[in-house]
Amino acid sequence: MNNQQSQSNNYTKNCKSTNKDFIFKIKSKSRKNVKEVVEKFYKKQTEHLNSLPIIYSKEEVSQILNDKKHNYIKYFGKAKNRTMLKQNPYLYKALLFHTDFYKNNCRNKNFYFTFRLLIAGKYNFNLTREQYCRCGKHIMFDPVLKEIRKKSYCKTPGCTLSANSQNHFKYLYGENWEKKYYEERILRNMDPERKKRRQLGGRIAYQKRMSRSDTKFHCIGKREKELLDKQEQIDNCVIDRFFTVIGYYPDGYCHKTNTIYEVYEKHHKRDSTKERDLIRQNQIQNHLKCDFKIIWDDEN
Numbered sequence: 001m002n003n004q005q006s007q008s009n010n011y012t013k014n015c016k017s018t019n020k021d022f023i024f025k026i027k028s029k030s031r032k033n034v035k036e037v038v039e040k041f042y043k044k045q046t047e048h049l050n051s052l053p054i055i056y057s058k059e060e061v062s063q064i065l066n067d068k069k070h071n072y073i074k075y076f077g078k079a080k081n082r083t084m085l086k087q088n089p090y091l092y093k094a095l096l097f098h099t100d101f102y103k104n105n106c107r108n109k110n111f112y113f114t115f116r117l118l119i120a121g122k123y124n125f126n127l128t129r130e131q132y133c134r135c136g137k138h139i140m141f142d143p144v145l146k147e148i149r150k151k152s153y154c155k156t157p158g159c160t161l162s163a164n165s166q167n168h169f170k171y172l173y174g175e176n177w178e179k180k181y182y183e184e185r186i187l188r189n190m191d192p193e194r195k196k197r198r199q200l201g202g203r204i205a206y207q208k209r210m211s212r213s214d215t216k217f218h219c220i221g222k223r224e225k226e227l228l229d230k231q232e233q234i235d236n237c238v239i240d241r242f243f244t245v246i247g248y249y250p251d252g253y254c255h256k257t258n259t260i261y262e263v264y265e266k267h268h269k270r271d272s273t274k275e276r277d278l279i280r281q282n283q284i285q286n287h288l289k290c291d292f293k294i295i296w297d298d299e300n
């Protein structure tokens with residue numbers, strides 16, 4: 001009984017929202033007055049709630065929350081706790097009292113009323129290991145889905161596993177994890193379209209890094225401008241120096257003659273670079289159906 005009494009003093013928070021209607025009624029009064037009156041009302045509410053005995057057991061709360069009249073789903077949503085408080089203050093108090101035990105296991109900042117309803121109404125206070133996180137300390141309630149997440153992770157170090165790891169799949173799918181792992185990790189990555197998209201994303205990210213003038217990644221060939229200017233005169237064309245195509249930034253492009261211009265320094269003669277350049281060239285040419293002119297800068 002002692003325990004019951006000490007617990008029952010903590011319901012102040014839960015009936016705070018009941019004040020809103022009241023504020024509306026006395027809006028015309030001065031601010032100071034409103035504050036006083038609200039506090040009075042608030043105190044009265046709390047006292048009233050504290051004075052109520054707990055007449056329902058856990059089992060009874062679960063039972064009532066599953067009947068037609070007080071079905072727990074009815075109380076999902078904002079400020080629905082007020083509805084229950086009006087309809088059946090005894091049920092309200094018993095629900096708060098019996099679910100308070102789970103407060104310490106709650107991962108969310110707020111111990112939502114909906115969370116309490118699920119514990120008592122849907123799960124009948126029988127939460128299994130599945131409803132707890134991997135380390136077993138917390139229960140994850142999803143306020144958007146209004147559901148308790150199964151096999152979740154909490155923020156305690158060591159609880160979370162990398163979403164791509166084999167252990168994560170073992171944890172989620174148990175015995176059949178290998179099949180799931182193959183489908184989601186290996187088979188998906190074998191899709192050539194997906195591979196292309198990822199490579200394009202990588203190239204764009206790389207180029208963005210390169211084009212930042214505040215980092216050391218920024219690089220334009222030393223004689224690039226000079227050599228392209230010369231080439232413009234030779235070919236009697238206009239070379240666009242800011243042209244981009246499928247995530248690449250070629251050194252120059254002539255729109256009229258559909259020609260890509262690249263200034264290559266010595267290091268492009270290395271085998272590893274050659275191979276990469278050729279792939280790049282093929283991809284650009286396949287895309288644009290263009291000519292590809294390489295200007296060698298042998299000095300750099």
Ligand SMILES: [Zn+2]
Nearest residue numbers: 133135154159
């Ligand atoms: Zn955990």
